Amino acid sequence: MKKILTRGGVELIAVVLGITLSLWVDDKRELSIIRENNVKTLSSIKNEVRLRIDYIERKINQYQRDVEVGEYVIKNWNNIDFDSIASKTKNDRSIVLTLKAYRAINLPISIYNSLNSDGSIAKLDQDSIKIILNDLYEVIPAHIVDGVENERVLYHSFNEFIIKNYPRIVEDGIGELEENDYNKFFNDDVVLGYVLEKTHLRKFILRLITIYHNRLIDLEEML
Numbered sequence: 776m777k778k779i780l781t782r783g784g785v786e787l788i789a790v791v792l793g794i795t796l797s798l799w800v801d802d803k804r805e806l807s808i809i810r811e812n813n814v815k816t817l818s819s820i821k822n823e824v825r826l827r828i829d830y831i832e833r834k835i836n837q838y839q840r841d842v843e844v845g846e847y848v849i850k851n852w853n854n855i856d857f858d859s860i861a862s863k864t865k866n867d868r869s870i871v872l873t874l875k876a877y878r879a880i881n882l883p884i885s886i887y888n889s890l891n892s893d894g895s896i897a898k899l900d901q902d903s904i905k906i907i908l909n910d911l912y913e914v915i916p917a918h919i920v921d922g923v924e925n926e927r928v929l930y931h932s933f934n935e936f937i938i939k940n941y942p943r944i945v946e947d948g949i950g951e952l953e954e955n956d957y958n959k960f961f962n963d964d965v966v967l968g969y970v971l972e973k974t975h976l977r978k979f980i981l982r983l984i985t986i987y988h989n990r991l992i993d994l995e996e997m998l
Contacts, residue, residue, distance in 0.1 A: 810900075812895065813898065813899055813900060816890055816895045816896070816898075816899060817998050818998075819886050819890060820886065820887065820890065820908070820998060821995060821998040822886065823883055823884075823886040823887060824911075824995045824998065825995060827882055827883055828988065828991050828992060828995065830882060830883060831984050831987060831988045831991065832988065834878060834880055834984055835984055835985060835988060837867065837878055838878060838977055838980060838981040838984065839981065840863065840864065840867055840873075841873055841878070842974060842977050842978055842981060844860060844863050844864060844870075844873045844874065845874065845970055845973060845977060846974060847859065847860060848874065848961070848970050849967070849970060849971060849974060852961070852967055853961070853962055855961045857870065857957065860873075871937065871944055871960075874969075874970055874973065875930055875933045875937065875969070876930055877923060877926040877927050877929075877930045878923070878926075878980075879923065879927075880919055880920070880923050880984070884912070887908070887912050896908065904998075907994055907997075908994075911987070911990055911991060911994060915987050915990070916987075918983060919980065919983050919984060919987065922983060923980060925976055926973065926976045926977070926980065929969070929972060929973055929976065930973075933969045933973070936965065936966075936969070937960075940963075941956050941959070941960050943956045944956050944957060944960060
């Protein structure tokens with residue numbers, strides 16, 4: 776009887792150990808799959824972060840040119856050298872368009888949206904990374920969008936003023952017929968007010984995207 780009980784106990788222990796081992800193996804396999812998926816998720820995000828860095832660098836260069844032109848006009852108001860302004864735009868935009876228009880900012884986001892939708896972001900085991908991603912994909916871009924939207928509204932107002940008061944001003948250069956209109960344009964205090972406000976907004980947006988650019992580089996190094 777003792778032998779039977781002993782054998783039964785051993786068999787029970789073996790069964791329990793077998794179940795425990797099986798669960799442990801399943802857990803390890805599941806954990807391995809999760810970690811592998813997390814690595815893929817972070818790798819995909821890193822690729823998109825690089826796209827954002829490259830995109831923002833182009834925008835920084837554009838905003839720097841716009842701010843430079845605006846500051847030149849403000850500093851030399853009533854004594855504008857049209858050729859100097861044309862050289863500052865670096866063939867990117869004409870004089871008036873540089874002063875009045877805004878730069879739309881559409882950050883690459885398809886990869887993040889896809890990973891967020893399928894739950895991959897939520898499954899990341901690094902809470903600090905998730906907090907940073909939320910900050911760099913949701914919070915800071917929202918501030919940038921607000922700044923761009925404010926400049927867009929100002930653009931429409933400025934554009935309407937130009938159409939109403941200076942319809943002969945064209946975007947592809949200054950001809951003899953338009954020279955007098957340009958001289959009046961650059962002596963109009965309302966125009967100066969628009970240029971001051973737009974340059975202020977552009978500096979604000981430039982500061983935002985420069986900080987954002989640096990944060991993205993930090994994130995890229997972490998991933």
